């Protein structure tokens with residue numbers, strides 16, 4: 001029997017460990033993602049944020065623990081069932097991961113052609129709807145290489161939304177965008193959450209975005225190989241006593257590092 005989901009939780013993770021060999025990168029992670037929330041996976045470089053995302057979207061089997069998605073034990077169900085669950089999840093990869101040889105319309109149409117029996121005119125209409133949704137005014141026959149980084153992210157988001165997912169996974173959505181582009185993308189993510197009731201899980205280093213839009217999160221630590229804080233980024237910034245989390249969320253150089261910077265004078 002799956003453990004009962006906390007009221008309103010879309011994803012429940014219990015005792016999770018994962019890594020690429022037998023040695024875990026992260027151990028003993030337990031957290032829930034509330035329905036309709038925007039949940040941040042935080043932590044320094046190399047602590048395992050993107051790898052956790054891979055476990056949550058079905059690309060990497062965990063070493064231990066469970067992931068319940070909408071009450072189903074994601075890694076215990078059959079591969080077919082896992083794929084069905086995955087189709088209700090949209091993913092925006094860090095680079096946008098668009099097919100460079102396909103037009104932007106064909107990129108967005110791809111999941112519709114692969115996983116639905118819709119006719120081409122129906123697909124065309126849906127593609128236009130998704131491009132409108134993300135505020136992309138460029139013609140659908142443009143190629144990804146003709147777009148700015150921010151526009152490519154929007155196309156990636158339109159593709160992630162193609163099958164009307166109720167969970168969106170975003171890997172560093174505002175990486176590489178200028179501050180205005182990042183702010184616009186934040187607004188778009190909020191609008192998608194508010195308009196469609198989507199639940200969003202995002203990996204991000206961008207503190208302004210984390211503070212502006214996330215209402216929950218987990219902070220992974222590379223040294224202890226586990227989570228050292230759970231909570232909304234704003235709360236971790238203002239109220240977390242852990243020195244690593246406090247320094248990260250407030251952009252302070254940890255004391256141990258400043259001693260090195262000072263040539264060990266302190």
Ligand SMILES: Nc1ncnc2c1ncn2[C@@H]1O[C@H](COP(=O)(O)OP(=O)(O)OP(=O)(O)O)[C@@H](O)[C@H]1O
Nearest residue numbers: 020025043044045046047048049050051052203205
């Ligand atoms: N395919 C892989 N095979 C083996 N090791 C990997 C693989 N991908 C990542 N790693 C290692 O796993 C660890 C965690 O990587 P991951 O990319 O999840 O970290 P991250 O927190 O997302 O980092 P960053 O913030 O720099 O993107 C790192 O030590 C990395 O070198």
